[in-house]
Amino acid sequence: MNVLHISTNDTNGGAARATYRLHKSLRNLGVNSQMLVQEKYSNDNTVFAPKIRLFQGIARAKLTFEALPLKLYRQREQTTFSLQWLPDKVLPQVTQIAPDIINLHWVSGGFMQIETITKLQRPLVWTLHDMWAFTGGCHTSGDCDRYKASCGACPILSSNKDWDLTRWVWQRKAKAWKNLNxxxxxxxxxxxxxxxSSSLFQNLRTEVIPNGLDTQIYRPINQPTARELLNLPQDKQLILFGAIQATSDKRKGFHLLQPALRELSKAGWKDRLEIVIFGASQPENPPDLAFKTHYLGHLYDDLTLATVYSAGNVMVVPSLQEAFGQTASESLACGTPVVAFNATGLKDIVDHQENGYLAKPFEVDDLAKGIAWVLENHQRYQKLSDYAREQAKQKFSIETITHRYLSLFKDIYGK
Incomplete structure (x- = not known):
């Protein structure tokens, strides 16, 4: 069976890394798996992207043109919003590769026009990494559920008109995808x-398969060694927080972590804790987090990330919405408990008071309480850590996840 994964890139970002792990694991099982991407960051010869730099430059320039209609909505929220209306060169590349089945992943960023998907003429599996596939353009809908109907009057665009940009995107999807396999x-x-529950996907077969990870790479590393490698203190308990644009993406909850840390400082933890932030460099005017803070910048390779998780005592993932929450599963695999809100995708990863703590959504007091609860008792902490590692191996091992995907592919292709 020839499997083709289509993703905007191969290793830059959580969705891309999850896709690339699955691709490599399928190949390890002897499956002829390939990836088609808009931008390639790896040196893997089974990942295909435009070879001419001019084409890659054009792809980046497309983003500017893609966003032009959004300028009509001057009061819109500054969050990721994809229209996917410009032509692309995907179809000839897919035809040349000639896959038996196509696994779509995160294909926004101007990579694939909505109408291209219906022209692929192959059985399709779409792995969701956010909500874009079934909305009128947003990637996270917040409290809005207008995707259950036909979008329009979009709160993200600050629109009060039923016929707005989101209705246009929704109707293009509904028309193009109505007969897709x-x-x-x-x-x-x-x-x-x-x-x-969405109007676009409500009649489709839907399977729940977590993102997988290599638990031989994401495993506990001796903590003093990890801290020495990262130049972090040996005599403090370390709180980890990280994501792409960790401190600027409101969806990641940095604005909720800040007051929780101030509460911990007031509660007597001032001299015992320090903060480690990855996914962002130290800003010119760093915010006051009430504790000494170490900024590690952007990290791209798995081994460095595993070292960071192993160096910490607790990983805090205070996100407002997460399709999954890959930093949480990676942290657990390294034996580091996770504190998060009891909401969205993180509920599938964190078992309350077994491998971490699920705080009441989105209560800062309970987030601070959860961090303290994880750290305050050494014997309990060791149980949390051991259970975190064991659960991660059972639930998120890339081998287990890949076999589930392969079984699904065979079932769909057989039909």
């Missing part, structure tokens, strides 16, 4: 429920 894969129960 399409199966949905969601990494979390929450996102699967959202997709199944």
């Amino acid at each position: 399409l199966t949905i894969v969601s990494p979390s129960s929450w996102l699967a429920k959202c997709a199944s």
Whole structure:
């Protein structure tokens, strides 16, 4: 069976890394798996992208033109919003590769026009990494559920008109995809429920398969060694926080972490804790987090990330919405408990008071309480850490996840 994964890139970002792990694992099982991307960051010769730098430059320039219609909405929220209306060169490349089945992943960023998907003429599996596939353009909908109907009057665009840009995007999707041979894969129960309640995907087969990871790479590393490698203190308990644009993407909850840390400082933890932030460099005017803070910048390779998780005592993932929450599963695999809100995709990863703590959504007091609860008792902490590692191996091992995907591919292709 020839499997083709289509993704905007191969290793830059959580969705891309999850896709690339699956691709490599399928090849390890003897499956002829390939990836088609807009931008290639790896040296893998089974990942295909435009070879001419001019084409890559054009792809980046497309983003500017893609966003032009959004300028009509001057009061819109500054969040990721994709229209996917410009032509692309995907179809000839897919035809040349000639796959038996196509696994779509995160294909926004101007990579694939909505109408291209219906022209692929192959059985399709779409692995959701956010909500874009079934909305009128947003990637996270917040409290809005207008995707259950036909979008329009979009709160993200600050629009009060039913016929707005989101209705146009929704109608293009509904028209183009109405007869697709399409199966949905969601990494979390929450996102699967959202997709199944959407007007676009409500009648489609939907499976829940978590994102996998290599538990031989994401494993506990001796903590003093990890801290020495990263030049972090040996005599403090370290709180980890990280994501792409960790401190600027509101969806990641940095604005909720800040007051929680101030509460911990007031509660007597001032001289015992320090903060480690990855996914962002130290800003010119760093915010006051009430504790000494170490900024590690952007990290791209798995081994460095595993070292960071192993260096910490607790990973805090205070996100407002997560399709899955890959930093949480990676941290657990390294034996580091996770504190998060009891909401969205993270509910599938963190078992309350077994491998971490699920705080009441989105209560800062309980987030601070959860961090303290994880750290304050050494014997309990060791149990949390041991259980975190064991659960991660059972639930998120890339080998287990790949076999589930392969079984799904065979079932769909056989039909």
